[in-house]
Amino acid sequence: MAALSRSDNSILGRWWWTVDRWTLGCVGILIGFGYVLMLAASPAVAARIGASRDMFILKQVIFLALAGLVVMATSLLSLKGVRRIALAGCLLALAATALTLVHGVEIKGARRWIALPLMSVQPSEFLKPFFAVVTAWLLCEGKRTRAFPGMLLAFGVFGVILLLLKSQPDIGMLSVITCVFMTQLFIGGLNLFLVGCGVGSMAAAFVFAYTVFPHVRSRVTRFLHPEQGDHYQIDTALQAFGNGGLLGRGPGEGRVKDLLPDAHADFVFAVAGEEFGMIVCLFIIGIFLFIVARTLLKLLAEDDPFVVLAASGLVCGFGLQAFVNMASSLHLIPTKGMTLPFISYGGSSAISVALTIGLLLALTRRRTRASRLDDMPRAKRGGAARRMFA
Template structure:
């Protein structure tokens, strides 16, 4: 079911790119098919990544996450020196055919690496798994703050806090963590002008420029229940990021409320299906890892749709597998592939050993004894 829902998102990505991208490409003087052709390649690679990663064993997922974390951390640090600056932020590394945002890949790899660190300390009494997890998170915090990328930092922080809670963190410390996040948000509001501007524009409709949000909300109103029809929308001619951050508005105008609700339901299917499967798991590595992965996936979808509908302050974050973007599509494919690899049913004589031994779960040792 999760794999089928992922296929639906990829198909929606193709359809909405056909609807939104030609107008954006023409406006910047490029070929009308430029974004479409690129996204076809990106989504094809994403589909291959989902299938390849989902077939890995638990050990393979762990090794991929550890190696990916090291590479993504190094690449994120590299953006501060040789990164491409866009709108005052250095988050991308320029490659011949595309720009890569390393922090996108850091999100799923860090979630699985954290799960391994937290699970391993269950059997090795003096293994500093929790301390190491906080240390890596501190490095990520400093790197993303320096770019700056407060939105990505907020998502990774929420993923990390969710994993600590699922792993058994007492409610007192959970409340302390929430309070610390509130304090960090206030500091970001004070220190970063772009954060302050977005919050003030969200809270005060008469302050600042509301052109993009107002245009997106009008698009939803124009679409109504069934939409104006494919190709009949106007928001793609008005918004510079109609194919990326505001692709949900294009869907609302051309295909209507029912299709938008269908998109929301597809994301809910992936999130809820994963959580329901985890209720039948007893391997802490699988539970904590998949919980972090699906939390990051769901939060990214919520941030994009919520900001487009003016439910939260605007944040430039893509809609998973639907918005234009190579880094986003491939990192989301990596996330879904890891979720499938962690939660898929395993058969055969070595299934029990593969399932418990890599995480170092004490339950495996008790059953073996």
């Protein structure tokens, strides 16, 4: 692709010279780590459950290949296309999440998955990117058109998501979506008093979850009081980081994958620490930090409020998901079953994260004046065109 000329006016040519190639390259690196760590962690997990040693690897090869295609295809969208696919995707994800409460597969006391012939799908994973874009559109339309109740509708959609995720229950996913929503409200100019009320409501919600849900209370109690309860998984993960040291024990030489049932998913970062050492772990952290920081820096020069709000929400959800996974493995926060983007095993996670990055790349592409005009509401194009050529 580097050989494409700047004068190439094809779809691929225009995409290559307008997309953020640094972020795209970082995504490629994360997908590469995903393949390597699946080769390291998944055979032992598959053998322990009596499946073929290559089962998880073969599935993840397909998942990550699809994720790469989704990133490229989604990043080709115009701003209008981003809004349309987000609205349709949000409605479908809401319906599918509601369906899990009736026909969902129950795992460890939670109904979050819908069983399909070759895999299980977690619809709530797709709520994160689509909700961020829909919220940005609603807030911007509310400010642009006074008669449009954008803020009210945004809170209404969030309320529906809150009820659905509380019923599953999936407090971790609800926490991430809530943080994304609060971030967008803050960037959108919500009164600081109301922001403070929102933060207070989040604190009250965590207390409520601690009181009502036994699994939340158990995780928080074990985190705050290490002498109580079963700490086998986190102790094993921390021991793996210690065994890895600076340079790691070497590919295939780790032992944590033989001991933890979720070594290929929730604790894949511990596998990386044991086999490849602290330097590789810091490099992985640096890749995530680079994607988040580069996106936020690009938004400083952006004058479209929809792009700013939508991209902020997307990158907040992406960075927060990575932080929760890695911090849980290092016992910096209570354990939470959340995947490491592009690296942990999981089809729903890989595709939803790919949608997040694809939408993010579509929003932050460099746009000509003509393309910006095409993305405007039809009623405003005439005035904008007159101003453009005045």
